[in-house]
Amino acid sequence: MAAAAQLIAERGWGRVTTRAVAERAGLPHGAVSYHFRGKQELLTQAALDAFEQALPADQFAALNTVEDLLDVILAEIGAVGTMDPVLSRLMLETMREAERDPLLRERMGALLSRYRAMIVEIVRADQRRGNLAASLSPDGTATLLGAVGDGLLLHALLDPGLDVAAAVGAVRALIRGST
Amino acid sequence: MAAAAQLIAERGWGRVTTRAVAERAGLPHGAVSYHFRGKQELLTQAALDAFEQALPADQFAALNTVEDLLDVILAEIGAVGTMDPVLSRLMLETMREAERDPLLRERMGALLSRYRAMIVEIVRADQRRGNLAASLSPDGTATLLGAVGDGLLLHALLDPGLDVAAAVGAVRALIRGST
Numbered sequence: 057m058a059a060a061a062q063l064i065a066e067r068g069w070g071r072v073t074t075r076a077v078a079e080r081a082g083l084p085h086g087a088v089s090y091h092f093r094g095k096q097e098l099l100t101q102a103a104l105d106a107f108e109q110a111l112p113a114d115q116f117a118a119l120n121t122v123e124d125l126l127d128v129i130l131a132e133i134g135a136v137g138t139m140d141p142v143l144s145r146l147m148l149e150t151m152r153e154a155e156r157d158p159l160l161r162e163r164m165g166a167l168l169s170r171y172r173a174m175i176v177e178i179v180r181a182d183q184r185r186g187n188l189a190a191s192l193s194p195d196g197t198a199t200l201l202g203a204v205g206d207g208l209l210l211h212a213l214l215d216p217g218l219d220v221a222a223a224v225g226a227v228r229a230l231i232r233g234s235t
Numbered sequence: 236m237a238a239a240a241q242l243i244a245e246r247g248w249g250r251v252t253t254r255a256v257a258e259r260a261g262l263p264h265g266a267v268s269y270h271f272r273g274k275q276e277l278l279t280q281a282a283l284d285a286f287e288q289a290l291p292a293d294q295f296a297a298l299n300t301v302e303d304l305l306d307v308i309l310a311e312i313g314a315v316g317t318m319d320p321v322l323s324r325l326m327l328e329t330m331r332e333a334e335r336d337p338l339l340r341e342r343m344g345a346l347l348s349r350y351r352a353m354i355v356e357i358v359r360a361d362q363r364r365g366n367l368a369a370s371l372s373p374d375g376t377a378t379l380l381g382a383v384g385d386g387l388l389l390h391a392l393l394d395p396g397l398d399v400a401a402a403v404g405a406v407r408a409l410i411r412g413s414t
Contacts (some may be wrong), residue, residue: 068249068331070247070249144334145334148327148330148331148334149331151327151330151331151389151392151393152247152327152328152330152331154392154393155323155324155327155392161392161393164393165393165394165395168390168393168394169394189408189409189412191408192405192408192409193401193404193405193408195398195401196398196400196401196402196403196404196405197402197405199387199390199397199398199399199401199402199405200383200402200403200405200406202386202390203382203383203386203387203389203390203402204379204382204383204386205386206386206389206390207381207382207383207384207385207386207387207389208378208382208386210330210382210385210386210389211347211378211381211382211385213330213333213334213340214330214333214340214343214344214347215344215347215348216344218378219374219375219378220378221375222372222374222375222378223375223376223378223379223382224375224379225372225375226371226372226375226376226378226379227379229368229370229371229413230368230371230409230410230412230413231409233368233409233412233413234408234409234412234413
């Protein structure tokens with residue numbers, strides 16, 4: 057449902073209709089409205105799919121170290137202009153809508169939990185290798201690293217000149233210094 | 236202009252009119268429309284004022300250590316239910332609008348820069364005291380800490396059960412371990 061995700065980014069969540077999605081996707085309206093129980097379910101699924109596609113779970117699960125994870129964060133956010141504007145706008149639209157729609161919020165929260173669980177495994181593996189202080193809480197560290205990624209993304213959207221690399225460098229230095 | 240900020244949170248940025256703000260504030264419409272060059276300027280000023288009021292610059296500048304800053308982050312976000320729903324909704328509305336309005340984005344970016352500059356001073360002071368590794372980039376560390384705050388806020392909005400305290404604990408441990 058890339059058509060729906062694009063339309064959310066273009067028009068705003070509230071201004072997208074099931075009919076417009078069907079038209080953009082080149083499908084009969086009936087096919088779209090039959091498949092989803094209303095517009096909100098369609099847009100929710102489209103947004104979640106887009107996020108999962110932007111950061112594929114299998115690629116994410118294949119990351120070995122926190123350093124690898126920081127490389128991904130830096131690659132996604134670091135260079136101004138490399139950030140996908142459709143995706144960033146979709147993220148902001150979805151966050152705003154999630155504040156109004158408890159079901160969307162719950163599903164976004166669940167998505168976040170799945171990624172956080174993968175980060176916990178990365179943290180644990182690094183602790184076993186001695187790359188990260190064993191005394192650190194894996195859950196707390198994973199929550200922190202996830203927040204760093206989205207917080208930097210948010211701030212880079214407001215300030216395209218933000219030195220994301222320097223911030224990621226500070227995380228690297230703190231992590232290396234922890235052992 | 237607390238009336239305008241409340242209306243943005245209630246109705247969404249796009250659905251607030253200058254007239255509605257005047258009514259809510261109990262002012263004649265002419266007084267409001269005379270003072271601001273249009274609705275966008277009014278709402279922009281209202282949003283910025285609300286953010287500055289939520290985290291007063293003088294209180295922020297009075298923070299002495301990174302630990303103090305982490306206490307503020309934890310107090311603001313840590314306990315579910317203590318977060319002001321008007322403020323969080325206003326933040327999401329404003330972030331979304333900033334993606335569409337370059338002037339709002341620029342002003343939000345400037346606000347962010349002012350707070351970041353204050354965090355740089357806190358980091359430097361802690362480095363002088365030996366509470367933080369002198370090798371860390373003050374700018375990078377300040378950018379990181381700002382992102383941690385807003386990233387945790389974003390994630391706590393999606394997942395009210397998020398263990399913000401554990402994440403802040405991980406930052407504390409990393410910082411203490413850095414020296």
